Amino acid sequence: MITINNISKSYPKQKALDSVSLEFLSGQSIALIGPNGSGKTTLIKIILSLVKPDEGDITVLGQDISTSGVYRKDIGYMPQITRFPENMTVRQLFRLVKDLRADISSTSYDLDLYSAYNIESMNAKPLYALSGGMKQKVSAALAFLFDPDILILDEPTAALDPISNERLKEKIRTSYEKEKLVLITSHILSDLDEIVNHVVYLMEGKIAFHKSIEQLRLETDETRLNKIIVTLLQQMEHHVENH
Amino acid sequence: MWKITNYILRDLSKSWIIIGYVLLLFVASWGVFSIENEPDKAILNLLQILLLLLPLFTLVFTTIYYYNSLEFILLLLAQPIDRKKIYRGFAMGLMGTLSLCLLLGMGIPIMIHFPSNQGMMLLLCGLLLTTTFVAIALFLSSRLSDKAKGMGAVLLLWSFFAFLFDGMLLLFMYQFGAYPIESAVLAISFLNPIVIARTSVLMTTEAAAMLGLSGAVFKDFFGSTLGFTVSLLAFIGYTTLFYSLSWKNFKKKDM
Numbered sequence: 001m002i003t004i005n006n007i008s009k010s011y012p013k014q015k016a017l018d019s020v021s022l023e024f025l026s027g028q029s030i031a032l033i034g035p036n037g038s039g040k041t042t043l044i045k046i047i048l049s050l051v052k053p054d055e056g057d058i059t060v061l062g063q064d065i066s067t068s069g070v071y072r073k074d075i076g077y078m079p080q081i082t083r084f085p086e087n088m089t090v091r092q093l094f095r096l097v098k099d100l101r102a103d104i105s106s107t108s109y110d111l112d113l114y115s116a117y118n119i120e121s122m123n124a125k126p127l128y129a130l131s132g133g134m135k136q137k138v139s140a141a142l143a144f145l146f147d148p149d150i151l152i153l154d155e156p157t158a159a160l161d162p163i164s165n166e167r168l169k170e171k172i173r174t175s176y177e178k179e180k181l182v183l184i185t186s187h188i189l190s191d192l193d194e195i196v197n198h199v200v201y202l203m204e205g206k207i208a209f210h211k212s213i214e215q216l217r218l219e220t221d222e223t224r225l226n227k228i229i230v231t232l233l234q235q236m237e238h239h240v241e242n243h
Numbered sequence: 244m245w246k247i248t249n250y251i252l253r254d255l256s257k258s259w260i261i262i263g264y265v266l267l268l269f270v271a272s273w274g275v276f277s278i279e280n281e282p283d284k285a286i287l288n289l290l291q292i293l294l295l296l297l298p299l300f301t302l303v304f305t306t307i308y309y310y311n312s313l314e315f316i317l318l319l320l321a322q323p324i325d326r327k328k329i330y331r332g333f334a335m336g337l338m339g340t341l342s343l344c345l346l347l348g349m350g351i352p353i354m355i356h357f358p359s360n361q362g363m364m365l366l367l368c369g370l371l372l373t374t375t376f377v378a379i380a381l382f383l384s385s386r387l388s389d390k391a392k393g394m395g396a397v398l399l400l401w402s403f404f405a406f407l408f409d410g411m412l413l414l415f416m417y418q419f420g421a422y423p424i425e426s427a428v429l430a431i432s433f434l435n436p437i438v439i440a441r442t443s444v445l446m447t448t449e450a451a452a453m454l455g456l457s458g459a460v461f462k463d464f465f466g467s468t469l470g471f472t473v474s475l476l477a478f479i480g481y482t483t484l485f486y487s488l489s490w491k492n493f494k495k496k497d498m
Contacts, residue, residue: 011497045497045498048320048321049320049326050317050320050321050497050498051497051498052495052497068325069323069324069325069326070323071323072321072322072323072324073323075321077321079317079318079321081314082314082318084314084315084318085254085311085312085315086311088250088254092250092253096246096250097318097322099246100246100247100319100322100324101322101323103323142318
């Protein structure tokens with residue numbers, strides 16, 4: 001569903017991505033992990049055209065993303081930090097976004113998270129009055145609202161309480177079981193355990209590996225994702241030392 | 244695009260800074276008209292207030308609003324709408340709101356107390372100054388990703404337009420006073436939107452008679468239809484130029 005071809009991006013003081021090529025298919029749920037500054041958020045932002053790559057091209061559902069913004073109709077995005085206009089209320093925000101997506105009829109809205117998080121009860125609240133966790137709930141409900149085929153979630157669980165966290169994970173699971181594509185970045189590997197089936201590990205702007213969970217389990221004899229990653233990183237270090 | 248403009252308008256209409264701006268303009272205009280018996284003089288006083296207050300407020304407010312809206316723009320950019328439409332909607336929203344403030348705050352008192360050519364000219368110049376300075380502020384803030392730098396640049400530019408330019412122009416006129424420099428001064432004055440506005444309004448009032456001999460060139464030019472057209476085109480030109488430059492910055496900006 002998403003084909004990333006030789007993407008490079010440099011910022012004035014560092015190289016964020018270095019000839020990254022990836023292919024994501026429907027039904028995959030991909031954990032995009034790596035140390036701080038490894039280019040995860042940059043890659044996500046390039047897929048959304050929020051950041052322009054220096055080189056390379058990306059197609060989403062067969063459409064070259066540099067030609068028009070229409071391809072984003074199939075993507076639900078939950079950003080890392082969300083700041084909303086201060087004076088708007090939650091209700092107005094939802095109305096605005098629905099208004100902007102007039103192509104989707106109100107009968108096909110996906111209101112699972114909206115009702116699970118009881119967004120209705122925050123409706124009259126101005127957005128500046130929301131706590132970090134509440135903002136993340138609003139952001140998650142918005143990302144899933146139009147039932148998109150591709151979901152891109154940047155650190156979705158960072159500020160959520162345990163129950164809301166479980167609800168989101170449940171939602172992610174049902175999404176890729178419905179043959180959608182889910183792309184998640186997170187530092188909390190234990191959160192990713194039951195909701196991803198592929199792992200992309202980025203290191204200094206390059207792909208260290210891109211493998212399915214089963215394959216990784218076979219290679220490392222571990223079941224938990226954090227154990228798998230630690231074992232693999234140790235193997236890679238040995239590899240470097242031996243050379 | 245209009246949806247975004249509409250939302251910006253509604254968002255801004257609830258901002259107390261915007262309400263304060265309208266009230267300030269209203270109280271100042273109403274006050275000037277109640278104190279001053281001759282409406283022509285009142286227009287000149289209003290002109291002074293407008294030329295000092297409007298560029299500063301427009302520049303600073305646009306800059307702050309731009310930086311504060313970036314996260315929200317990010318949210319919009321993730322929707323299937325082209326960047327250009329979002330940006331245009333945003334700029335139109337700002338220009339529209341600030342123009343509306345002027346019409347409410349200064350337009351109503353003028354229409355009640357002194358509906359005249361002079362008043363209309365003052366309002367027209369105010370509106371054109373608003374769009375021009377919104378465009379200039381957007382150009383600077385879309386160029387500089389650091390908020391403090393953006394604000395600094397905007398304030399520096401304001402002091403240039405509001406004080407330094409006049410000083411430099413005076414210096415130039417004293418140095419070359421012995422030469423026929425009227426046309427040159429006329430041309431130079433077009434480099435500063437505030438000066439264009441000031442001269443255009445001044446020429447419609449009786450104060451124009453006091454400009455003396457060298458003022459004759461100005462009066463001939465700005466008093467004519469040609470002068471009016473050129474001034475109008477200069478304002479539109481500045482707005483378009485800085486808006487396009489700001490869009491060029493924004494288009495390739497990494498959010």
